[in-house]
Amino acid sequence: MDDVFKALADASRRALLDRLHARNGQTLTDLCDGLAMTRQAVTKHLAILEAANLVATVRHGREKLHYLNPVPIHQIGERWIRKFERGRLAALGELKRKLEERDE
Amino acid sequence: MDDVFKALADASRRALLDRLHARNGQTLTDLCDGLAMTRQAVTKHLAILEAANLVATVRHGREKLHYLNPVPIHQIGERWIRKFERGRLAALGELKRKLEERDE
DNA sequence: TTGACATGCAACCATTTGGTTGCCTATTAT
DNA sequence: ATAATAGGCAACCAAATGGTTGCATGTCAA
Structure with a gap:
């Protein structure tokens, strides 16, 4: 539960969840698009969301699809x-x- | 809104809100009681909760009463x-x- | 009035956080 | 085969966070 609160505390991460809410199953580069952050920063945010079980991922060839877990x-x-x-x-x-x- | 998420991200602060939910209008020393933290640490947490508008205070002589704002x-x-x-x-x-x- | 009590203020500290850069690996398309 | 694409890993950095200690101030009670 604490993981979830901590994950939600950051505006960038909430924005990522918003994006997945708008369109589910996006790849990392999809999610990076238009954000003022490097890909690695986004990777880290997604890792935190994944650790909090807010996002689940599926590898599909060389891409990684991200799904919102509500x-x-x-x-x-x-x-x-x-x-x-x-x-x-x-x-x-x-x-x-x-x-x-x-x-x- | 970000202030609120940030304020809720910390377990100690959520515990303080829980305490106020259990009994409203406690003083600072009331709230410190039984916690493994110095009074000053609690003061800082309460300041953050107050800044996020989750807690409102009333001075009453030398004591400061804390009220939960839901x-x-x-x-x-x-x-x-x-x-x-x-x-x-x-x-x-x-x-x-x-x-x-x-x-x- | 003087001591005890409730709170405030400021400096300091270690750790966590959010971000970067540079390079490496795996998969796909030409 | 080879280049481009998608992602991963690790080291590093500045700033924010959560906590401490020490001291000052205001208020109440004896």
Whole structure:
């Protein structure tokens, strides 16, 4: 789970996931296209995404196809974000109240 | 948005949010209690959470009370995670299919 | 008023991170 | 066969990160 959060912390990596979301199964050079980064930098980002299980790859001859795995993202939504949504309105009300105590 | 992802990337900070979720409005020393970190380290983490707008504070005499702000977490769920949930099953099917091409 | 308590500030440190360059290997197309 | 293409590996680098220690300040209680 920590791997996933860490992987998602970087904007370049989120952009790569966005690209795969737009078009799945791209090669490394596809994914490099138009980015202000060397291929090696992208390779490293993809390795981190792969380690976090956010991306799966298939070798196909000399190219490597990258596929988005949405499961870990979904799990963060389920296991982590939802927790904070329960009691969200209550927390907000309390927060507002306490912030206004300032002016008393 | 990037601030929020970065803030959530650290397990210690997520633990602090968990603590505030369990009991809102804790002071700095409350939050330090039982953690294997100096007070100053916790201060820095809280500053990052505050900068990301995940925590709001109220000074109350010599103590500083910390309140969880659940809005940014909710926004990540809405604006980012949901995007990847649309077409999630489709992506998974495709992923499975491509991974199995390996064995052809 | 004076000591204890809650927090703030700043300098410093090691490690991690995000990136680079240079070169090597494997596969495909001519 | 050979050149071009797709990717891999490793060393290196600067900056950010997560942590520390030491000291200063503000507030409360005896």
